[in-house]
Amino acid sequence: MRVTVNDLTYAYTQKPVLSHVSFTLASGDFLTVIGQNGSGKSTLIKCLLGILKVPDETIFLDDVDINNLKRLYNVGYVPQKSEFNYEFPITVKELLSSAFHQIRKNSHYNNVINQLDLNRFYHENINNLSGGQLQRVFIARALINDPKLLVLDEPTVGVDTININVFIEILRKLKEQNITIILITHDRHLAEDLTDYYLELDEFLNYSFYKVGENK
Numbered sequence: 001m002r003v004t005v006n007d008l009t010y011a012y013t014q015k016p017v018l019s020h021v022s023f024t025l026a027s028g029d030f031l032t033v034i035g036q037n038g039s040g041k042s043t044l045i046k047c048l049l050g051i052l053k054v055p056d057e058t059i060f061l062d063d064v065d066i067n068n069l070k071r072l073y074n075v076g077y078v079p080q081k082s083e084f085n086y087e088f089p090i091t092v093k094e095l096l097s098s099a100f101h102q103i104r105k106n107s108h109y110n111n112v113i114n115q116l117d118l119n120r121f122y123h124e125n126i127n128n129l130s131g132g133q134l135q136r137v138f139i140a141r142a143l144i145n146d147p148k149l150l151v152l153d154e155p156t157v158g159v160d161t162i163n164i165n166v167f168i169e170i171l172r173k174l175k176e177q178n179i180t181i182i183l184i185t186h187d188r189h190l191a192e193d194l195t196d197y198y199l200e201l202d203e204f205l206n207y208s209f210y211k212v213g214e215n216k
């Protein structure tokens, strides 16, 4: 999926959090977003996902203005960990199957479950999982509908090394399938060999968008 951000400025209150941000991604591009706490990373992707309202002609997905899209079936999203209500009583199976669109293939659903090794706790209540296990469930939820754009907000926080490696290999396969990936992380080396572009934000409303290997 192509992504175009055209002069995006966003403010929750009077004070802007993002100022005149522009960049474009082609299908299959991998963008790593970095920046200190509070620099606007999560805000940026919430704008991209239509969670926060932006003016017309600011964000386009495959050349369609996001404000003209009703539901983003082709977009997978792993929200930042702190934004989920863990008290919600639901099993892994219920969480995943309710997010699954039946137009997709069941074999794909099962593959995702197997890849992320979720069978052992598939019938558990999500409150009984460890932090890293739960994070793998959220990664699975983002993948089960075969997204064309995958947006991951610090997805590996709390995930152990083995499962981080599994996750990176999944991203590598998705990139080979020409899926566009946006990864927010505090570790610029996390997916270094997959990254095509970096977007760096800072708390003073500056940003830089640059191709790997090019000086910013």
Ligand SMILES: Nc1ncnc2c1ncn2[C@@H]1O[C@H](COP(=O)(O)OP(=O)(O)OP(=O)(O)O)[C@@H](O)[C@H]1O
Pocket (backbone or CB within 6 Å): 012, 013, 017, 035, 036, 037, 038, 039, 040, 041, 042, 043, 044, 080
């Ligand atoms: N719902 C909100 N209402 C008001 N201000 C908000 C809201 N969400 C975020 N902010 C403010 O916007 C700024 C950017 O927040 P954002 O969550 O985008 O940062 P971030 O780069 O994702 O940080 P972190 O690395 O901590 O996740 C911060 O100053 C934050 O306090």
Ligand SMILES: [Mg+2]
Pocket (backbone or CB within 6 Å): 041, 042, 043, 080, 153
């Ligand atoms: Mg954030």
